[in-house]
Amino acid sequence: MxxxxxxxxxxxxxxxxxxxxxxxxxxxxxxxxxxxxxxxxxxxxxxxxxxxxxxxxxxxxxxxxxxxxxxxxxxxxxxxxxxxxxxxxxxxxxxxxxxxxxGLSDMPPADADIRAEILKHAQDFGWASVHEQLRAVDPESAASLHPNHSQRIQRALEVYRISGVPMSLLRSEPNVxxxxxxxxxxxxxxxxxxxxxxxxxxxxxxxxxxxxxxxxxxxxxxxxxxxxxxxxxxxxxxxxxxxxxxxxxxxxxxxxxxxxxxxxxxxxxxxxxxxxxxxxxxxxxxxxxxxxxxxxxxxxxxxxxxxxxxxxxxxxx
Incomplete structure (x- = not known):
């Protein structure tokens, strides 16, 4: 390394x-x-x-x-x-x-359609807007990310929209x-x-x-x-x-x-x-x-x- x-x-x-x-x-x-x-x-x-x-x-x-x-x-x-x-x-x-x-927390796999929706919103309104969407559903994850951390913001919001559970909560589970x-x-x-x-x-x-x-x-x-x-x-x-x-x-x-x-x-x-x-x-x-x-x-x-x-x-x- x-x-x-x-x-x-x-x-x-x-x-x-x-x-x-x-x-x-x-x-x-x-x-x-x-x-x-x-x-x-x-x-x-x-x-x-x-x-x-x-x-x-x-x-x-x-x-x-x-x-x-x-x-x-x-x-x-x-x-x-x-x-x-x-x-x-x-x-x-x-x-x-x-x-x-x-190891990693047991996160849901990527969803191409949801990811595309998030990217479209980012292209139309900017990643700061996506960051605010994340803050509304997962404030802990949002607080740990800068609005420019686009890839990580995208994934956190995607996880919530797939599972209905904040990524911060899933990360508290034992890793695999x-x-x-x-x-x-x-x-x-x-x-x-x-x-x-x-x-x-x-x-x-x-x-x-x-x-x-x-x-x-x-x-x-x-x-x-x-x-x-x-x-x-x-x-x-x-x-x-x-x-x-x-x-x-x-x-x-x-x-x-x-x-x-x-x-x-x-x-x-x-x-x-x-x-x-x-x-x-x-x-x-x-x-x-x-x-x-x-x-x-x-x-x-x-x-x-x-x-x-x-x-x-x-x-x-």
Whole structure:
């Protein structure tokens, strides 16, 4: 686990040289086909050497929930384990990690018609109006959400309209779906000492994405005609800002700056999650003045993994 641009994917690939691991993606943008450059998805050459499960599994028109992730991840973990390998989950979507480790309340499945009604109301009257609708039926959930948290507001209102029960009440019930009892889980969190170093890497990476054709990638999605700004895929960091440019809401330079700022804000949220994460082994990815090499980070990770001496492929016996 770790904030964006902290080197998670590079570490996971490096660990393949030492452990019999197979990788499972835990990134809510990389699950989508056609979201390649802006999601920092490993390229084809990298995936050929280090295949990632749960990458490119959905069209951007589709939605994907934490419950869907639990179902897919547990299936992949079981298959990997059945062959004597170690499932290695890598990504920055903290909600997916939390759901997998702790389980979820028994929520009703999504309803496409109700979701469409909520989205139509949001398009006509704005998400602040939807937030007020939620406040009327589930004030506890509404109080925990900012009016800009469109996806979470949508889901909370959807749950109420399907079940007639506030999501806040359903969440008070015992969770289901946790894998904590089925696996010996080791959690590694990559964290920076100096956030300015991560911010600099984010800036450089975003501009390299633009040079690699990120605007053209989003334009191709925009020109499909069946996608819109309220879809989870299009709301992904970076995609949302370039989409706004294509809608004429800002210049391309402004979209780039907004994208960099949004990515920094994402990293801040991820770091906050991880600082309060129980049972994780923290690895500092910098020494205050520079980011550590992946080889150094890998060696630090191996020291924190009790299975490393047993499974290391570099050992003679």
């Amino acid at each position: 770790g904030p964006t641009a902290s080197g998670k994917t590079d570490l996971a690939i490096a660990l393949q040289e030492h452990l019999p691991v197979e990788l499972i993606n835990v990134d809510s943008a990389q699950i989508y086909r056609q979201l390649d450059i802006g999601s920092a998805k490993p390229d084809k050459a990298t995936l050929a050497v280090a295949p990632h499960r749960l990458i490119n599994i959905l069209d951007p028109l589709e939605s994907y929930s934490a419950a869907d992730f639990i179902t897919d991840a547990t299936r992949e973990m079981a298959e990997i384990s059945s062959r004597g390998k170690i499932p290695l989950l890598v990504g920055g979507t903290m909600l997916y990690f939390k759901a997998l480790l702790e 779906g946790s894998v904590a009892q089925s696996y010996n889980i080791k959690q590694i969190a990559l964290l920076p000492n100096n956030r300015k170093l991560i911010h600099r890497r984010i800036d450089i990476r975003f501009r390299k994405m633009m040079e690699a054709g990120f605007e053209a990638e989003v334009r191709a999605l925009f020109q499909r005609g069946d996608l819109h700004a309220d879809l989870p895929a299009i709301r992904s960091v970076g995609y949302r800002q370039i989409w706004q440019y294509l809608q004429g809401q800002c210049s391309l330079d402004e979209a780039v700056e907004k994208g960099i700022i949004a990515t920094r804000q994402l990293a801040k949220r991820q770091i906050t999650w991880l600082r309060n994460w129980p049972s994780s082994c923290e690895i500092q990815v910098d020494n205050e003045t520079e980011l550590l090499s992946i080889n150094n980070i890998c060696q630090l990770a191996l020291k924190k993994l009790p299975v490393a001496p047993i499974y290391s492929r570099n050992m003679e016996s």
